[in-house]
Ligand SMILES: Nc1ncnc2c1ncn2[C@@H]1O[C@H](COP(=O)(O)OP(=O)(O)OP(=O)(O)O)[C@@H](O)[C@H]1O
């Protein structure tokens with residue numbers, strides 16, 4: 001397919017990292033953020049702010065805070081205020097305060113060493129750098145759950161009480177904390193929690209109509225004129241609504257449906273390609289189920305994946321064959337294999353999740369045997385995903 005036959009004019013506008021200039025249906029939330037941070041332009045250093053942004057998957061938390069950060073730093077620049085917005089995804093930094101602060105410091109000193117300091121010292125260095133440069137920072141802690149999960153309440157406590165040891169000096173660091181739900185901060189001490197909760201912005205799941213507006217904006221930006229019919233947009237909005245009002249899901253469907261149109265040489269994107277895109281995404285979503293499996297369920301499944309990789313002409317494996325590859329996998333990861341009875345339970349679980357299919361061979365040979373099949377996940381992908389998960393789990397535990 002040649003480039004001029006594509007339905008896209010600018011596919012990058014559908015990239016997950018692209019932050020659009022305007023976010024339909026988040027205008028009120030944007031105004032609220034601007035209000036909370038009005039001091040940063042009017043009287044920087046006079047105070048520090050803490051804001052909590054809470055909402056389900058794909059409700060625009062990251063996009064909102066990034067759009068806001070870009071806008072406010074731009075305005076600050078025009079006024080000669082040295083304001084930086086540093087957006088850190090805590091999960092990406094493995095929930096480690098040290099790594100998060102190292103990233104923050106390295107935005108000012110790109111070659112700052114990774115060794116020789118504690119998180120506490122890094123925080124002081126960070127403040128010192130900001131004092132030296134008369135800089136102010138809005139630190140966005142995205143997916144704050146992982147920091148709390150790994151290090152408990154302490155880091156948040158420290159970050160919200162920075163000023164107590166700096167009496168009389170300008171306040172340098174404000175926080176925007178992003179969470180999926182308030183549950184994860186229930187364990188924090190009451191005063192830290194109340195400091196965080198005093199300014200809270202809740203992002204509700206998008207309605208079908210709101211998703212249609214969001215999608216139409218992206219259609220304008222990313223597709224050639226008249227390539228995406230209204231019906232196609234409506235169907236995507238309908239599906240994304242039933243997936244919890246998730247805008248990411250909607251945009252991903254739009255992109256995939258467009259890719260199918262290009263692959264099949266269509267000059268427009270009919271609803272059928274949306275349906276195709278949905279079924280391919282559900283297969284991928286299954287991957288996130290893998291992370292929730294127990295250690296031996298993962299080992300057993302990896303054994304199964306290995307079996308089918310080595311026997312690429314086979315659709316079914318017998319239980320005995322899988323037990324054999326499972327034992328090899330256990331040895332590889334230095335784990336004691338579980339008994340036959342236990343394995344049976346794990347297979348029930350994997351089958352209940354729809355990851356594997358169990359069936360019983362018709363009587364013949366010597367009695368009935370249980371046959372196992374992997375219906376919908378490509379073996380190589382499964383092996384890669386499980387190996388990554390297992391390496392983390394076995395090495396970490
Ligand atoms: N109001 C909106 N207008 C335009 N695009 C939006 C809007 N809300 C979200 N999006 C887009 O939807 C996708 C998901 O949004 P975002 O990443 O901000 O969700 P999130 O709340 O951070 O989700 P998660 O909890 O999974 O991190 C992004 O591509 C974002 O640009």
Ligand SMILES: [Mg+2]
Pocket residue numbers: 061062063142
């Ligand atoms: Mg996000």
